[in-house]
Amino acid sequence: MKILIYGLNYAPELTGTGKYTAEMAVLLARRGHEVRVVCAPPYYPEWRVEAGYASWRYQREMRDGVTIWRAPLWVPSRPSGLKRMLHLASFAASSLPLLAWQALWRPDAVMLIAPTLMCAPATLTIARLAQASAWLHIQDYEVDAAFDLGLLKSSLAARAARWIESALLRRFDAVSSITRQMSSRAATKGVEPSRVVCLPNWVDVSTIFPLPRPSEYRRLLGIPDDQKVVLYSGNMGAKQGIETLAEAAASLAARADVTFVFCGSGAAKARLLERCAGLTNCIFIPLQPAERLNELLNLADIHILPQRGDAADLVMPSKLTGMFASGRAVVAMARRGTALYDAVSPRGVVVPPDNVKALAAAITLLASDPDRCTALGKAARNYAERALSPESTIGTLEERLATLVRESRGKRAKEKAPYSGAPKPAATEARRRRKPSRAEEAAPD
Incomplete structure (x- = not known):
């Protein structure tokens, strides 16, 4: 499959969402899939763009078999509620050209990593244009967290943000999160339960293990x-x-x-x-x-x-x-x-x-x-x-992606199928039962 992963954070960030997004991309690539990523330059958790990268220009690189495009963004040195929103909005806007370019690649699936949900409208649009499946993977319910932690306080803004969030979630072909409770929350926001998937985070126990000596x-x-x-x-x-x-x-x-x-x-x-x-x-x-x-x-x-x-x-x-x-x-x-x-x-x-x-x-x-x-x-x-094996989680993701892609291709094939010219049985029966028109009564047997 051709898989496009779209998210704010990526390696070489060492913690949080970027770590798992990068490992997901690499694991999928190692299973034989063609994987591309649209992301930002590494800046988290220091809130400072890492040396060797730029916050003001586009960059392209290859990393562990994955092609990566990085979009510029604004990184506040002292993030607050409003500054975080502007920060996320800057990436959502600057990444649009890269995302549009990837539509020409015709991916089979487009996967958005949340945060940030600000990128959801573009994800859904590009997936439809490319006739690809759209998948949302939620590492963090940013809307709920922003209000519950007091970063944003207006009740009117809360209702509007949650209505928009629900409307966006319902439009994805699949929505996943990292725990059973977080996955269930997607269903409470209006996502059909059949579209909800639990994809737990993982750990490579061959690289993290107890040492037989003091550190x-x-x-x-x-x-x-x-x-x-x-x-x-x-x-x-x-x-x-x-x-x-x-x-x-x-x-x-x-x-x-x-x-x-x-x-x-x-x-x-x-x-x-x-x-x-x-x-x-x-x-x-x-x-x-x-x-x-x-x-x-x-x-x-x-x-x-x-x-x-x-x-x-x-x-x-x-x-x-x-x-x-x-x-x-x-x-x-x-x-x-x-x-x-x-x-x-x-x-x-x-x-x-x-x-x-x-x-x-x-x-x-x-x-x-x-x-x-x-x-x-x-x-x-x-x-x-x-x-916590990575193979288990990636295997579930790969299987569900393959199912979505097959279903999408089947729908497209039906839409493109030529009209046979023969009336369907139901249509023939309906014609037999209805009263004949004057032209039909006048027609010779």
Whole structure:
């Protein structure tokens, strides 16, 4: 198949949507499909375009067997609600020429990765022009998140945005998301259940695995082997509830055997640095290269996954799969009944969102109980090996895409079929039953 993937984020971004979109494209290409991508230059989570790329011009490159076109966009250095919308709109507008050019390629399927839903109208238009199937894959319900997190507050704007969102979702041939709950939400927004697909995020357990020795990062950061490391690695943004980690670190400052390591970047990092100023039990490092990810994840004795309560059922943190695969204990903040709770509770510790006291207590308990940490880490690793295989998710995607393409081709073939000239049986019966016209009565037998 010829598959066009259209989305804001892509490799070499190390976290979030870009990581999974790139891996999806590469896995499809390795299965023999011809894959092209229209995306933006890498900028996330630093909110700064990476060296070697430009925010003001179009670029083309080949990466891992995939042809990539990058459209310019505006990247605000300090993103806010309005600035984020302008940022997304700049990509939606600048990518239109690239998308129109790809219509001449005649893809069999056009797949939009959300965010951003601002690109949905163009996706649907190009898919129809190319007579291709249109697929929407939702990593993040950006409309719900924007209002639930208070980034946008007008009730009138909320109703309008959700009406537009529902109208767009219903027009795609298939809509998928990364958890059962998030996939079900598409149906509540008006998508026919038969068109909804669950495509969980995955992890390559051959590249992320428990090391039989201490991580090299202990030596690099000067952390003794007997110290318990609480690690947060990834984007530092509004949805993460990152401020709870600073408060937990402050509450455990008297424990000389616990060190917090924060690795990453994002809009909330400056605020986190301010809150941790003066705390000797906190270490900050920038995002690390992809080839060092396994070494980094093995630094943790305890992985920590904060989450705001009002965002817990809107997103599934992409970093969780790597945490599980590393075979280390996980503490997550989630409400009962959410996808995050269901994923972590059988093989980790879950505490209520925004509850610093419960978070600090869970860290204290695990830091004092290495046997439980080991048991939880083994359970998490077993789950990653059993349920988070990329082959399973990509196989489901490939199968459903092939079905959609076959159905689309069948419809086009019927539309192009020549008229046989013979009346259909139903039409013949109708003619027999109706009263003959005067011309027919006058006609010779």
